Amino acid sequence: MPSKMSFFHSALSKKSFTRFSLLWIAYTVVWFFVVPVQMLTYHDEYFSMSYHILTSGIEFGSIINFIYAICVSMALYSYLFSTRSIYTIAALPIQRKTMYCTHYFSGILFCVLPMTFILASGFLINLALGHQVSLELLCLFAMSVLEFLFFFSFATFCAMLTGHIVMLPALYVILNFTVVVMESIIRTILSSFVFGMGANTVTLEAFSPLVYLLTHCQTETICTVTPTFDTAGVYEYQFHHWNYLLILAAVGILFAAIGFFLYKKRRMEAAGDVIAVKALRPVFKYCFTIGCSCVIGLLIAQILLNRSVELGIYPVQVTICLLLGGFIGYFGAEMLLQKTLRVWKGHWLGFGVFSLCLLCFIFSMEWDIFGYERYVPERENIQSVTLSCSNSEATIENENYISDIVMWHQALVTDKAHQEAMTKADTDVYSWILNINLVYHLENGKSVPREYRLVVNEEEWNNENSIIHQFDSFFNSPEFLLLINEDLFSCGPAQLEYVYISGVDAQENSFDQQLTQEEGYALLQQGIYPDMQAGTIGKEEFYYSEDDEENSCYATIQFSYRTGGQNRYRYKTFTPTIDSQNTLAYLESLGFIPAVSSDFEET
Amino acid sequence: MIEVNNVVKTFDGFRALDGLNLSVPNGAIYGLVGPNGAGKSTIIRHLTGVYRQDSGDVLVGGQPVYENVEIKSRIAYIPDEIFHFPSASIRDMMKFYRGVYPQFSEKIYHELGEVFDLDDTMPMRRLSKGMLKQAAFWLALSCRPDILILDEPVDGLDPVMRRQIWALLMDDVSQRGVTVLVSSHNLRELEDVCDHVGIMFNGKMMIQRSLSDLQDNIVKVQLVCDTPLPASLNVLHTSSSGRVQTLIIRGQQAEVTQLIASAKPLFFDTVPLSLEEIFIYELGGVDYAVKNVILS
Incomplete structure (x- = not known):
């Protein structure tokens, strides 16, 4: 008998559950091994159980739900794609709205019921073993259901668009990744034609949910007690991307609503067509x-x-x-x-x-009809500039430096023909490629990003008027280097996670050692800082000449640090030169005297 | 009563139904015949609520069929190609139909189990084409429909089972007043069971009458005559063997007999016309005749 609710038909739903039981059983089993079984056997000394559960929810969950949603959709809507089945199913005394809603809600239950079982199992193990991860289990449940809600709704929408079973997963996969892939490809093509257009920047990842979930929605690690050499740190793990998941679910419901109207108007004779909706x-x-x-x-x-x-x-x-x-x-x-x-x-x-x-x-x-290539923002409209080059990145608010950047940028734009000619003629195996990224943050809240890929060869490097030489004089000036390393120099000893020195001495004995926080801090303040003021350390190498090779010491100093406002550790590496007197003196006090190239020439 | 009024249906520019009219009285067994591509299956899919017409009306009991649960629950449909859920048995399908058709009768289902010699627990994918047809009838009749729509229903059934199924249908018609609309190319079989016939061609209804009216309106005459026949005779087809001519003439038997007698033939006799012959000669008039092609 038809259900009293006109939007749900119990016999149809029951049939869906029995026919496709293999699907939801497999889904349950996989989750059972990932969460409850892991809770029973988990003993990772670095990450806690809560980290594992939250990470499973967002990383494993988004992948499995992405796949599971299309499988469920293909199963539930398979009758739409064959004339034999559609002529029987559509002849049943069930209204289209009831048919659609029954299949849609059954599909949602294909996730909700297994996840409820996983949640209940997790709670029982939690009680038995005292893991204290109840909140994380609830988060996992919510994450998985919200992810599935979007992916299944989107798969349902795709099923309403097509009349071909093979086209359904193809359409689903293509449309899920189309924004990221097309943006990347179009940018690659445009960056070829438009001087300054970035090929590597991807700004629309949010429209490719799987990519966004895996790259931008990570579990946050909060250090509540900083580790020392004697004691381990205390960390909490939190998930802060509920807004994105909720938006995804809302968008999913919107897709399902569009699917509903498409289904009501669907021409059943479109079974077998690549696109079932004539207007599309x-x-x-x-x-x-x-x-x-x-x-x-x-x-x-x-x-x-x-x-x-x-x-x-x-x-x-x-x-x-x-x-x-x-x-x-x-x-x-x-x-x-x-x-x-x-x-x-x-x-x-x-x-x-x-x-x-x-x-x-x-x-x-x-031909730059829209003036994109020629455009350099006016100095007075710029609030700050983020400059990335080689291994350095800094956001500059100093007015003088911003003026320098704008002037250099204008010179580069004027020099476009020369730069493109250099790129075209670039056959010198000794030439270097310098990637420079600029993002102007304007007073009106807008951003102006630009990316340049410049060829650096010996001739350009030695020409004092060349664009690259101008950039080097400005970027590698001691004042600017101190500015872009400001966050490191502002660190106290406790904010240095580790300081590591390694290298080779004149006797070809290799050395490597982790310094204590106090030693690392002293090296930073007494060695590297004064040397950088003197312009003898920390320069970015845009072109490696023989002189550079002769002046470099065979040593590297690596800092891992995190300042108050930063969530993640950052890394900086320095190579001292023979002129880095203060740094070398401090290393010598620790017993390390790094070799220089002349040491090996003599031997 | 099934009524189809001026229905048009177009597929990608092809007019599959072109102003079709069709009328099936309650309790009738209506044979829908026509050449391949005439639109028989298309109108059946409208009558079962699968397709929506571009224009016109498809009514059952005065109500539109499309999206009408009440009407559709009174209709059972056996398509040419039987569909069942993969790996489902007849019993599984019975349970499904029981939940979908409000009039479904388990009592009838069990009674019909005696008629159809099928194991209802066996997966339907293992059944032969003929067995699938039997299963379809079993399930359809268990739904206790008021209207039964059949597309090539006995195709694949052995002669005994054909008779058995027609007998079951006749019983339902006589006892419950079920209306049956059956599309088939097996005209000899339709002739035995149908009381109404509609001949379709190119998406239109050419002729639609009760079978007796249809047979009364066309006469087959064999004669030997040396004098010309009256010009008022509407001769559809002529053939001859020696001096004996065979004529297919449109008109009432008494009227045709009188006209031929007026030509004083040496010999003449009227012969009953089969549905197949009516079909062939009627469609011959609209350029759908057997073409004599000699293959080299």
């Missing part, structure tokens, strides 16, 4: 074309031009590759939609429109 067919076709143009076009360009970056120095060739990728995508999409290989007649106009748009876009990028 052109959208699919052009999105597929753009995707193939970028992915396949970029791949062909990289293979043919034998370069992974700087493709923009061959704009004509890259454009042809992108058009070729678009051609494959456009007619591939037509073949998928029409389920035939004979799509060549009558579809060239659409491809022509796409090609024209692509050419206009590339033309505007290449």
Whole structure:
């Protein structure tokens, strides 16, 4: 008998649970081994049980729920993809809204019921063994359910879009990663054409939930008692990304609601079609074309031009590759939609429109129609600048330094033609590549990011007027080095996690030792700080000349530290030169006299 | 009563149903016939609420079928290709249908178990095509439907089981007044069971009458005649063997007999026409005839 609730049909739900019992049993068993069994056998001396449970919830949970959601969706909605099943199921005396909601709620229960069992098991073990992780178990339950709610709702939405069982997981995976992948690819292509556009920056990860969950939603480690050499530290583990999970779940519900309306209007005869919603067919076709143009076009360009970056120095060739990728995508999409290989007649106009748009876009990028390349923010509009270069990164608020950066940036933009010519002619095996990232934080709250990849060779390095020389004079000035190392010099002994020195002496005996916090602090304040003031240590090497090699000592000093406002430890490494008198003197007081290259030349 | 009024259905520009009209009285056994691609299965999928028409009405008892749970719960449908859940047995499917169809009768199910010699615990995937058909009838009849819609129902069944199933259907029709709409290409079999027939072609209903009306309206005559026949005779088809001519003539038997007699033939006789012959000669008039193709 149909249930009294018109949105839920108990017989249909019961059938779903019995038919696909293997799925939820497997899910339960996997979680059972990951949490309750681990609680019984866990003894990791570095991380506590609460860390394990929270990490399982976010890392393992997001991966397993991502996979499980599509499996459940494929199982529950499998009847939509075969004419034989749909002609029977759709003829049953069940309304579409009831059918959809029953399958959707059953799918949610496929996660909620197993996770309830895991939660109950965890509580029992918690009581028996006294782990005190009740809150973490509840967090795990909430994390898993929220993750599944999004992934399953999204998979349901994908099932409503397509009429083909193979297309469902394909669509699900592609759409889940499309933002991150497409942003990365488009940036790679654009960075080739647009001087200053970053290829490595990814800003839209939040729209690819699995990627975001795995990279940005980690369990936070809070050190409540700092460790010393004699006592271990005390740490708490917390999860602070509930907002993102709640937003995901809300978005999931939105997808489910859209799926509901798509299902109500679904043409059952669309079983077997790649895209079941008629109105979305052109959208699919052009999105597929753009995707193939970028992915396949970029791949062909990289293979043919034998370069992974700087493709923009061959704009004509890259454009042809992108058009070729678009051609494959456009007619591939037509073949998928029409389920035939004979799509060549009558579809060239659409491809022509796409090609024209692509050419206009590339033309505007290449000729900087929108002024992106030329734009350098006005000094008075800048609040601060984050500068990353080699191993250093600093946020600069000092007005004089900001002026220096703006001036240098303007000079670089003016020198674009020369820089691109250098890149094109870069065949010198001794040349270096310097990556410089700039982010201007403006007074109005906006950010202006720029990334440059500059070629450094001996000629440029020795030319005092070159862009790279100007950058070196500014960046490696003692004042600027002290500024970007300010956080390290502000550390007290307790904030140094470890200080480690290693190297080789003149007798070729290697040495390495961890200093005490007091020794490390003394080395920092009495050795490195005065030497940096004198400009004899801490310089970034943008080009390695023979003089540099002769002046370097065979020693490295590594600091691991964390200042008050920082959650994570940071690392800084210094190599003393023969002019780093204060540092070398302190090392000598500790019994270490590092060798220099001349020591080995003599022997 | 099933009523289909001016229904149009288009698939990607192809007009599968082109203003179709169909009417099935209560308690009738209605044979839906037509050439391949005429739209028989398409209209059946409208009648079972699977498809939604582009325009027109599909009504049962005066109410639209699409999304109408009350109406759909009175309809049982046996498609050409039987669907069952993978690994489900007949008993599993029975339990499912029991939860879906409010009129489902377990008593009938057990009684029919005596008729169908099938093990209801065996997974249905192991059953042959004919056994699957039997299982489908078993389940459909257990739903106690008021309307039974069958698409190529006895295809794959052995002659004994065919008779058995038709007998069961006849019983249901006579005892409960069940309306049966059956689409089939087996016209000889339909002729034995149907009381109404509709002939479809290119998405339209060509002819729709009771079988007796249909047979009364077309006459097959064999004659030997040296004088010309009256021009008012509506001759659909002519063939001859020696001096003996065979004519298929549209019209009432008495009227046709009178007209032929007026030509004073040497010999003439009227012969009963089968449904298959009616189908062939009616469709011959709309360019759907057996083509004489000689393969080289």
